[in-house]
């Protein structure tokens with residue numbers, strides 16, 4: 087039997103979509119064990135799901151970027167005899183798992199989209215231009231981070247379970263001077279939204295139409311780097327190579343040229359609709375439905391038409 | 398006299414993302430041509446800004462790359478941008494190096510650079526290692542933490558702001574949905590995002606000055622590292638070009654495109 091250790095670099099009251107995917111993939115491969123640096127007190131609630139064998143925490147809260155998370159992982163790895171360690175594709179998870187890979191003298195594969203039963207990992211590389219399969223060599227466990235929106239989520243609610251607290255505590259290496267919750271947008275989380283409306287330099291600083299459309303569609307708002315660099319939209323909304331990767335059912339690209347670094351973050355979307363006044367904009371090369379036109383004329387009509395059909 | 402500061406910035410020579418990138422039949426990335434990864438200009442800029450923020454201290458910026466002969470062009474650019482000296486670790490045993498192998502090789506080189514550096518000061522230099530947020534080919538962002546693990550120092554990744562006072566580095570970064578401000582004692586590894594700064598362009602004077610700066614080339618044996626210590630732990634089985642996504646219907650707005658988008662969304666059952 088294959089043992090899979092799932093690492094949660096953070097844990098809120100509810101599991102995120104990405105965390106559900108991790109549990110689902112782990113369950114497909116083998117017996118699921120979970121380890122997290124979260125406070126042992128708050129862990130049972132979100133992890134009340136079927137099919138988890140063990141839940142490990144430290145003696146108390148251990149927060150990223152504390153390298154003690156790697157101590158915790160190392161201890162949990164020994165306890166669980168895991169053949170596979172899985173984490174989210176976030177910088178915090180990558181940091182801890184990267185350290186673990188050094189300690190376990192094994193390979194780390196980031197941004198995977200799938201793992202087969204014989205532990206072959208699929209991922210996309212070079213901004214999506216290639217698909218590779220790879221595996222670890224040697225005796226060590228396979229350590230992988232999973233890109234969100236990669237596997238089907240099948241998590242069944244269950245009873246709260248016992249938590250095993252391992253003898254690992256936080257280190258004093260870094261001092262936290264400030265830790266501030268970022269303001270919520272009041273919209274669906276960008277990486278999990280079914281619909282994303284994304285704005286680029288073409289909006290010229292005016293977000294009102296984008297927000298109106300997003301409201302109509304219950305969509306998350308994304309952006310190009312040009313739009314976030316200009317300060318029109320928070321950086322957390324940036325889609326692309328140095329932002330987030332999204333894979334919604336519908337991605338509406340507005341006033342974005344479609345540079346390779348932008349495409350890298352959205353080209354696996356189900357349907358792509360693009361509005362751009364330049365018919366040569368590269369975004370049209372990947373759009374399922376494209377409109378060559380001025381967003382200031384197209385969007386108001388689109389919003390109007392959606393409202394008309396709804397009423 | 399205050400302690401000198403020694404900053405090593407890691408820069409990778411990568412195939413230009415604007416051109417076609419491909420795998421060879423050996424399932425390795427074709428590295429016949431390349432540039433200094435654009436994301437690796439940010440740690441250099443961060444190092445230069447730290448130096449400028451500490452006019453009373455002696456700050457040395459060393460650039461390090463691990464890569465084949467061609468990677469010297471990345472170092473040349475780093476020197477033009479303002480690094481003081483450059484180090485190039487090149488060895489056939491590192492061809493196709495994964496994260497594990499790269500970090501092992503880089504850690505050995507970093508140790509050697511720090512060990513052999515001489516400063517005109519009574520106290521030893523404070524040591525800081527800056528990297529980019531991710532390489533543009535490997536895109537793992539994992540080398541910094543592995544490097545830190547091998548050096549036995551803290552890693553603060555994805556820094557958007559940095560400042561240095563004696564012995565301490567203060568870094569701003571985002572952890573999930575939390576904005577953090579962290580204080581860490583040097584030595585440390587810090588990866589710098591593209592949000593941290595706007596890299597400068599080298600001017601003519603800087604380009605000329607770069608020609609006189611020292612470049613040291615090493616093979617693994619110069620660092621006392623056996624090839625077996627830098628073997629990759631990941632094996633690529635297949636690499637297949639993905640069929641590019643094709644375009645569908647593109648229309649030109651004739652006053653009704655907004656409605657036509659809605660028609661399309663309804664037809665596709667997306668609305």
Ligand SMILES: Cc1cc2nc3c(=O)[nH]c(=O)nc-3n(C[C@H](O)[C@H](O)[C@H](O)COP(=O)(O)OP(=O)(O)OC[C@H]3O[C@@H](n4cnc5c(N)ncnc54)[C@H](O)[C@@H]3O)c2cc1C
Pocket residue numbers: 285286287288289309310311312313324325326327328329330340341342343344345346347348351361362363364367379380381382435436591
């Ligand atoms: C290392 C690196 C990493 C990067 N990472 C990212 C990333 O993660 N995400 C990202 O997005 N970019 C990233 N970039 C930047 C990227 O290369 C592009 O510069 C950026 O995506 C451009 O944003 P844009 O399309 O909004 O702006 P532009 O390229 O300026 O395009 C604006 C578009 O709006 C159209 N437009 C203007 N007015 C109107 C109007 N009234 N109606 C309709 N259309 C209009 C124009 O025709 C044009 O096509 C990165 C670059 C580098 C070098």
Ligand SMILES: Nc1ncnc2c1ncn2[C@@H]1O[C@H](COP(=O)(O)O)[C@@H](O)[C@H]1O
Pocket residue numbers: 407408409410436437461462463464496499503527528529530531532533535536537538539540541
């Ligand atoms: N071969 C290399 N030589 C020098 N620096 C590297 C190399 N590979 C990775 N790095 C550094 O590590 C950072 C993260 O790379 P990666 O983990 O490959 O995404 C890069 O931005 C570089 O600063």
